[in-house]
Amino acid sequence: MTTTHLPINYQPDYIIVGGGTAGSVIGARLAEYLPEKKVLIIEAGPSDYNDKRVLDLKEWLSLLGGELDYDYPTTEQPNGNSHIRHSRAKVLGGCSSHNTLISYRPFKRDIDEWVSLGAEGWDFETVTRCLDQLRNTIQPVCPKRHRNKLVQDWVKSASRALGVPVIEDFNKTLRKDGGFASGTGFFSVSYNPETGERSSASVAYLHPIISGEEHRPNLTILVETWVSKLNLTTSPSGEKSAHSITITLKSGETRQLSARSEIILCGGAIDTPKLLLHSGIGPKADLEKIGIPCVHDLPGVGENLLDHPESIIIWELKEPMPTETTMHSDAGLFVDRDGDGIADLMFHTYQIPFCLNTTRLGYPSPIDAFCMTPNIPRPKSRGKLSLLSSDPSIKPALDFRYFTDAANYDAQTLVDGFKLARKVAATEPIASYIKQEIAPGPAIQSDEELSEYGRKVAHTVYHPAGTTKMGGEKDEMAVVDGRLRVRGLKGVRIADAGVFPTMVTVNPMLTVLAIGERAAEMVAEETAGWRRGTGKVLGGRGVEVRL
Numbered sequence: 193m194t195t196t197h198l199p200i201n202y203q204p205d206y207i208i209v210g211g212g213t214a215g216s217v218i219g220a221r222l223a224e225y226l227p228e229k230k231v232l233i234i235e236a237g238p239s240d241y242n243d244k245r246v247l248d249l250k251e252w253l254s255l256l257g258g259e260l261d262y263d264y265p266t267t268e269q270p271n272g273n274s275h276i277r278h279s280r281a282k283v284l285g286g287c288s289s290h291n292t293l294i295s296y297r298p299f300k301r302d303i304d305e306w307v308s309l310g311a312e313g314w315d316f317e318t319v320t321r322c323l324d325q326l327r328n329t330i331q332p333v334c335p336k337r338h339r340n341k342l343v344q345d346w347v348k349s350a351s352r353a354l355g356v357p358v359i360e361d362f363n364k365t366l367r368k369d370g371g372f373a374s375g376t377g378f379f380s381v382s383y384n385p386e387t388g389e390r391s392s393a394s395v396a397y398l399h400p401i402i403s404g405e406e407h408r409p410n411l412t413i414l415v416e417t418w419v420s421k422l423n424l425t426t427s428p429s430g431e432k433s434a435h436s437i438t439i440t441l442k443s444g445e446t447r448q449l450s451a452r453s454e455i456i457l458c459g460g461a462i463d464t465p466k467l468l469l470h471s472g473i474g475p476k477a478d479l480e481k482i483g484i485p486c487v488h489d490l491p492g493v494g495e496n497l498l499d500h501p502e503s504i505i506i507w508e509l510k511e512p513m514p515t516e517t518t519m520h521s522d523a524g525l526f527v528d529r530d531g532d533g534i535a536d537l538m539f540h541t542y543q544i545p546f547c548l549n550t551t552r553l554g555y556p557s558p559i560d561a562f563c564m565t566p567n568i569p570r571p572k573s574r575g576k577l578s579l580l581s582s583d584p585s586i587k588p589a590l591d592f593r594y595f596t597d598a599a600n601y602d603a604q605t606l607v608d609g610f611k612l613a614r615k616v617a618a619t620e621p622i623a624s625y626i627k628q629e630i631a632p633g634p635a636i637q638s639d640e641e642l643s644e645y646g647r648k649v650a651h652t653v654y655h656p657a658g659t660t661k662m663g664g665e666k667d668e669m670a671v672v673d674g675r676l677r678v679r680g681l682k683g684v685r686i687a688d689a690g691v692f693p694t695m696v697t698v699n700p701m702l703t704v705l706a707i708g709e710r711a712a713e714m715v716a717e718e719t720a721g722w723r724r725g726t727g728k729v730l731g732g733r734g735v736e737v738r739l
């Protein structure tokens with residue numbers, strides 16, 4: 193079912209550029225919804241089917257920086273850490289094939305904000321329906337197999353120290369209440385608790401097709417093929433459309449391929465704007481500066497670069513960490529500092545010594561360690577992605593402008609986080625496990641010192657988003673409209689993390705999967721004869737449910 197060859201006269205109805213998190217959903221759903229239409233997914237990386245390196249969730253760290261990673265650097269960050277590398281997966285399933293699969297439904301407030309910014313049609317009810325349709329197996333970390341005693345005790349200490357409730361199933365709470373102010377507990381994770389294998393976008397949506405369990409002869413998955421250009425045509429009346437792309441197959445052969453109906457770009461928040469810019473679609477002045485002729489002036493491409501930065505506090509343990517775990521980051525904590533009813537500070541735990549950035553500054557690396565990571569759920573700083581050259585082999589410049597917001601909100605969030613983390617660590621039962629604080633260390637106490645340390649060792653949790661944002665007609669920086677159509681171009685949509693108008697409060701993967709679900713519906717809705725609710729939708733856990 194996956195292939196590296198394409199018959200010369202093959203013409204699909206729909207081309208999906210990128211078989212990643214959203215792309216896998218869209219490909220599988222379109223093939224299901226429109227059995228008469230030919231659907232083609234083009235993925236730059238290889239298939240993940242039967243690839244144990246990818247499928248074993250616990251091994252995620254070994255994939256970073258390796259052959260399946262685009263591994264993007266960041267530009268100099270005067271207020272932050274210039275050494276951050278942004279992992280982006282080059283494999284079927286995209287980042288859902290090498291991430292940690294922590295799974296949160298977005299908060300209602302996040303989605304309401306999108307609507308208020310012009311994302312028409314993305315009301316919370318619609319997004320909730322799409323989330324309910326997800327086929328991934330999502331559940332809290334398995335109590336029997338993967339919750340260790342130390343992390344269970346940390347949850348108790350976090351709850352006691354900060355007076356926050358223990359939440360058994362974050363997604364149940366989010367489904368019921370649309371958000372929460374504070375809480376701690378084990379994460380929900382998209383995985384198979386029996387085998388520890390991923391329930392990535394490709395596992396949940398494409399593997400049943402690849403294995404033949406689901407019959408979709410109208411879907412072709414072309415792997416190890418790079419899409420280098422989106423080709424525009426202009427009609428005599430001046431209408432621009434994009435129905436063709438330039439591809440390079442695994443064999444090295446380059447050719448043009450056109451879609452009868454449309455092209456859906458799902459390359460992710462870095463590679464989709466990169467492809468647009470190399471195709472001459474983006475801010476005119478920027479493109480001309482590097483010698484790319486601008487064929488469609490779209491000032492928002494690459495702007496509004498968002499992320500969830502976080503920092504780290506590391507303790508040495510008296511004893512080795514117990515071994516039960518899903519992927520070494522099993523639990524978290526949310527705090528509402530300003531008391532407005534919605535969490536504004538988050539922590540992941542790391543059950544391994546995550547010392548990458550602290551050792552660079554001379555801190556020791558303990559063998560037995562536990563970490564908390566103050567994370568900024570709704571950061572205020574905004575960055576920009578741009579090209580450095582017209583040469584496509586040169587990686588784009590990712591300037592996240594970390595910690596540059598005028599009110600110093602982002603840096604202060606880290607400072608507040610360190611203080612709360614120390615409170616948790618001083619509270620039993622976790623206090624008894626701890627030998628000493630390694631980084632920043634007890635000598636670092638003032639807000640200024642904590643801020644300086646926190647920003648220098650800050651890392652990313654790999655959530656870039658927003659670079660082709662969705663918005664209303666009046667927002668000239670919007671790249672797509674509420675139906676995900678690229679502004680001013682016919683025949684092309686974008687559906688990936690790039691369309692986020694603002695960052696969601698939580699880890700974004702479920703929101704990206706929901707975008708995939710909704711995008712497939714939108715495309716099908718515009719096809720004669722298809723109406724939502726008339727067919728069956730394969731719902732959660734592969735069970736057939738009738739809408």
Ligand SMILES: Cc1cc2nc3c(=O)[nH]c(=O)nc-3n(C[C@H](O)[C@H](O)[C@H](O)COP(=O)(O)OP(=O)(O)OC[C@H]3O[C@@H](n4cnc5c(N)ncnc54)[C@H](O)[C@@H]3O)c2cc1C
Binds near residue numbers: 279418
């Ligand atoms: C290490 C890591 C850990 C993370 N942990 C979590 C987590 O625990 N929870 C969470 O919610 N989120 C997490 N995230 C973020 C989350 O995985 C991403 O936000 C999400 O998967 C992005 O999905 P996407 O569809 O936008 O892009 P991707 O999943 O990146 O898909 C893009 C696909 O397009 C392909 N592609 C790109 N350009 C081209 C081209 N020109 N031609 C052909 N193919 C192309 C790529 O190879 C890739 O497969 C993590 C991310 C990383 C990297």
